Amino acid sequence: MLDLLKRRRSIRKYTTKEIEKEKVLKLVQGALLSPSSRNLRPWEFVVVEDKATLEKLSFSKPGGGFLKNAQLGIVILGNPDISDVWIEDTSIASTIIHLLSYDLGLGSCWIQIRERNHNESTSGEEYIRQVLGVPENLKVLSILSIGYPDETKPTNNEEALNYEKVHLNTYGSKFVR
Ligand SMILES: Cc1cc2nc3c(=O)[nH]c(=O)nc-3n(C[C@H](O)[C@H](O)[C@H](O)COP(=O)(O)O)c2cc1C
Numbered sequence: 031m032l033d034l035l036k037r038r039r040s041i042r043k044y045t046t047k048e049i050e051k052e053k054v055l056k057l058v059q060g061a062l063l064s065p066s067s068r069n070l071r072p073w074e075f076v077v078v079e080d081k082a083t084l085e086k087l088s089f090s091k092p093g094g095g096f097l098k099n100a101q102l103g104i105v106i107l108g109n110p111d112i113s114d115v116w117i118e119d120t121s122i123a124s125t126i127i128h129l130l131s132y133d134l135g136l137g138s139c140w141i142q143i144r145e146r147n148h149n150e151s152t153s154g155e156e157y158i159r160q161v162l163g164v165p166e167n168l169k170v171l172s173i174l175s176i177g178y179p180d181e182t183k184p185t186n187n188e189e190a191l192n193y194e195k196v197h198l199n200t201y202g203s204k205f206v207r
Pocket of ligand 1: 038039040041042093094139140141142143
């Protein structure tokens with residue numbers, strides 16, 4: 031796991047290779063297996079394989095254009111009526127999809143939707159609500175853009191980890207490696 035975390039990077043360029051059905055299913059299973067506060071699982075997911083829909087979703091907000099070249103998008107929805115900590119729970123599910131995609135030989139990138147705008151008059155969430163027909167009671171947290179990687183990135187540098195952000199026993203006491 032630590033090795034995967036060292037190698038993990040956000041991947042925004044994808045090949046045209048389709049993602050196998052079994053891998054899509056594993057990503058869904060991973061999302062549904064995520065931990066959640068009080069085990070309330072206040073999430074829903076829209077698995078998008080349709081190319082025309084992926085292209086529409088790529089316009090959800092500025093900077094999400096790479097989604098149109100992805101083979102798969104998973105839209106992460108949260109239900110505030112089920113849990114007051116739906117943001118934490120859906121963020122964990124997003125992270126699990128991101129890490130699992132790497133473990134399956136895929137590349138992925140989180141596209142932030144909550145608190146982001148489509149344009150001056152429409153939020154990213156409202157735009158997605160219209161594109162996908164998401165009901166009003168659900169919030170849109172993020173989209174995970176997924177595909178076989180068409181870019182390589184340097185691994186994370188272990189030596190550059192900022193241990194100064196880590197305290198031992200009391201705040202301000204150095205954590206010594
Ligand atoms: C909460 C969150 C929101 C993010 N939103 C976006 C986004 O909207 N668009 C994007 O291209 N990358 C997004 N990212 C990816 C980050 O930019 C990326 O993780 C960061 O730059 C570190 O790069 P790395 O993942 O390759 O290590 C997001 C990541 C997180 C955790």
